[in-house]
């Protein structure tokens with residue numbers, strides 16, 4: 001399966017059965033101006049929490065593609081009130097078998113409010129079992145011991161973790177998260193987009209290498225095979 005990075009926390013995962021888009025924040029992202037939002041095709045849009053830098057393009061993409069929105073109950077209801085028809089509400093700890101495989105909405109230590117101030121429910125991340133691989137998409141989160149449980153419960157192949165610090169975990173905590181998750185294949189997200197989260201790529205890569213972990217920092221627009 002392939003994964004494409006659209007900047008910040010936005011990825012498109014193309015499995016053999018479906019195209020799954022995570023946290024679209026493309027049009028307002030200066031760093032992603034080379035990406036044409038209107039050309040993105042997907043079957044599902046998964047939203048981790050209600051913050052603008054994770055949902056900015058969700059409504060337009062959902063309306064254009066007729067993709068199914070999967071998120072917590074509050075975020076789904078908010079989008080339904082804007083005319084989104086294909087939805088699947090979930091909440092922390094719950095899993096569902098979709099046509100592409102299993103998705104579980106898992107704990108994240110963060111906050112969640114919609115851009116207009118509406119309550120956004122509890123923030124989360126995703127554990128996906130797709131095409132015989134397990135992929136953990138952490139969403140915005142600090143390091144937390146729930147990750148240890150996830151590492152015990154799942155044989156995680158890829159961990160997509162925030163590394164930009166300030167609003168989420170930073171690089172050092174992300175290496176610890178990788179230990180908790182028992183997964184050394186890390187794809188970084190939530191870095192460089194704003195002043196608060198700019199990172200020194202070489203320094204961060206060296207840090208991960210020192211702890212014998214593989215950190216991938218994808219170029220915006222690049223595709224990687226998982």
Ligand code: NI
Nearest residue numbers: 049051110140
């Ligand atoms: Ni956030």
Ligand code: MN
Nearest residue numbers: 051053140167
């Ligand atoms: Mn964020």
